[in-house]
Structures are given as structure tokens and as C-alpha cells.
Amino acid sequence: EVQLAESGGGLMQPGGSLRLSCEASGFTVNINYMSWVRQAPGKGLEWVSVIYSGGRTYYADSVKGRFTISRDNSKNTLYLQMNSLRAEDTAVYYCARDPDMDVWGQGTAVTVSS
Amino acid sequence: AIQMTQSPSSLSASVGDRVTITCRASQGIRTDLCWYQQRPGKAPKLLIYAASSLHSGVPSRFSGSGSGTDFTLTISSLQPEDFATYYCLQGYNHPRTFGQGTKVEIK
Numbered sequence: 001e002v003q004l005a006e007s008g009g010g011l012m013q014p015g016g017s018l019r020l021s022c023e024a025s026g027f028t029v030n031i032n033y034m035s036w037v038r039q040a041p042g043k044g045l046e047w048v049s050v051i052y053s054g055g056r057t058y059y060a061d062s063v064k065g066r067f068t069i070s071r072d073n074s075k076n077t078l079y080l081q082m083n084s085l086r087a088e089d090t091a092v093y094y095c096a097r098d099p100d101m102d103v104w105g106q107g108t109a110v111t112v113s114s
Numbered sequence: 115a116i117q118m119t120q121s122p123s124s125l126s127a128s129v130g131d132r133v134t135i136t137c138r139a140s141q142g143i144r145t146d147l148c149w150y151q152q153r154p155g156k157a158p159k160l161l162i163y164a165a166s167s168l169h170s171g172v173p174s175r176f177s178g179s180g181s182g183t184d185f186t187l188t189i190s191s192l193q194p195e196d197f198a199t200y201y202c203l204q205g206y207n208h209p210r211t212f213g214q215g216t217k218v219e220i221k
Contacts, residue, residue, distance in 0.1 A: 035210075037158075045150075045158065045201050047210040058208040061115070094157055099205055100148055102169060104157040 002026035002103050004095050009108030016085050016112070022078040022095030022105055030073040033098030036080050038091035039107075046091075049080065050098060062088075085112045116140050116204050120213035126221040133189040135216045137202035142182045146206040149178055149187045152215075153198045161200075162187065192218070 008020040022034070036048040049059045049069040057069050068081040078095050090112050097103040117140035127133050137147065145165035150158040160169045162178035165185055175190040189196055197220055202213040 044215040045152075045203075045212045047203070047212060050208070050210070060209045100160055100163040100169075101150070101158070101203070102160045102163070104159070107157055 002097075004097065004103055004105035006093065006095055006105040006108040009093065009110045011111045011113065012085050013114050014086060014112055017081070017083045018085065018110060020080040020082065020093055020095075020108055020110070022080075024076045024078070024097075027097065027103075028073075029071050029076055029078050034069075034071065034078045035096050035098045035101060036069060036078075037094045037096055037101070038089075038110075039094070040088070040091045043091075048093070051078070082110070085110075087112050115209050116143065116206065116211050118202055118204055118211050118213040120200075120202060120216050122216060123214065124217040124219060126219045127192050128221045129192055129194055131192045131221075133192050133196075133218060135187045135200055135218075137180075137185045137187070137213050139183045139185075139204055139206075143204045143206035145181045146204060147178075147180070147185050148203045148205065149176075150201045150203065151196075151198045152201065158201065189218075 003025045006022045035050040051057050051069045066084045070079045092107040092109050094107045095105045119138045147165045149162040152158040166178045177188045179186050199215045199217045201215050
């Protein structure tokens with residue numbers, strides 16, 4: 001069965017760092033495009049980042065320079081390294097298989113608050 | 115960034131109604147558009163890709179149309195499980211952008 005499972009969320013102070021993980025099963029992350037999408041409490045969906053099969057990456061302006069998307073092929077896992085966290089980064093973070101986002105994880109919640 | 119404007123932002127409808135949601139792009143995006151359904155507390159689910167292609171396992175009462183800047187998601191006969199929020203997403207370029215969502219509520 002094709003599945004994604006996120007982990008690594010939690011409560012962080014502003015300025016802190018956090019790494020989210022997204023473990024894939026039933027398919028291989030390195031031959032697919034993979035994206036992160038977030039949803040702030042009570043708000044809509046916001047695309048965050050994508051990594052192409054060839055390794056090229058793109059980011060939303062709101063996270064550029066602070067977040068880094070990567071993958072570990074040996075672990076079949078996607079990551080999102082989040083630095084310099086801000087209150088506005090508070091959201092549920094989803095990973096999804098691209099380019100059509102046909103498979104989603106269940107999400108992991110990140111709260112940035114002092 | 116391409117702006118995606120959905121309308122309406124919410125609507126009330128009854129079981130059996132025909133429902134239409136529109137999404138307008140601020141510039142042409144060919145047919146690089148997907149539609150998603152999200153129920154409360156759940157991850158989004160893909161309904162339609164490439165503007166009009168039905169994702170595997172999605173009921174045939176869902177359909178999509180459009181190209182360029184104007185797109186439509188239609189539910190031909192609303193079912194109880196269809197009460198949810200719907201989002202469009204452009205895949206034409208980066209940054210990818212979602213519409214703000216349309217909440218479909220029970221009348």
C-alpha cells in the first residue's frame with residue numbers, strides 16, 4: 001500500500017529549529033517529486049516546498065532561506081529542516097507525492113510560541 | 115506568483131443538489147490544475163488532475179473542466195460525504211499556489 005507518514009512536529013520557541021520527517025512506503029521517494037504543504041489553524045492550504053527527482057528544489061517566498069527540503073534515499077524518507085522559526089510557521093505540515101499530490105500523509109503539527 | 119481565486123468561499127446546499135465551484139488564475143496555466151477535497155481534521159484528497167481527469171477511485175459525480183485561466187469543479191449530485199472544503203492548486207510554475215478554499219455546508 002502506498003503511504004506517507006510524517007513525524008517530528010512539536011512545540012518550539014521562536015528562533016528555534018526543527019526537522020520534520022516523512023517516511024514513504026509502497027513507492028520510492030527519489031524517483032518522484034515530493035512536496036511539503038502546510039495549513040495554519042483555521043486557514044487554507046499553503047504550498048511550502050518541492051524536491052524534484054533530479055534534486056532541484058523550490059520554496060515558497062515565506063520560507064525561502066529558512067527551510068530546506070531534502071531526502072534520504074536509503075531510508076526512503078523526505079525531510080524538511082526548519083530554521084529561524086516564527087509564530088507564523090505554526091501549522092500542520094503535510095508531505096505529499098507530486099506532481100499531482102495524489103498521496104498525502106496524515107500531517108504533523110508544529111507550534112511556534114514562547 | 116500566480117493568484118488563484120476560488121468562488122464562492124462557502125455555499126450551502128442540500129443532498130442531491132448540483133454544485134459548481136470556480137477557480138480563476140491570475141494568468142494562463144494551460145490545464146495545470148488540480149482539485150482537492152478536505153474533510154475536517156483530515157489530509158486533503160486528490161479529486162481531479164490536469165483540470166479534467168478524474169483521480170482513481172473518485173466517484174464519477176465529480177468532474178472538472180476549464181483551461182487557461184478559468185476552471186470549474188462540479189459535483190453532479192451532492193452526497194452527505196461531500197460536505198467538506200475544496201481547494202484548487204496550480205501546477206504551472208513555482209511557487210505553487212492554492213485557492214483559498216470553498217466550504218460546502220449542509221443547507
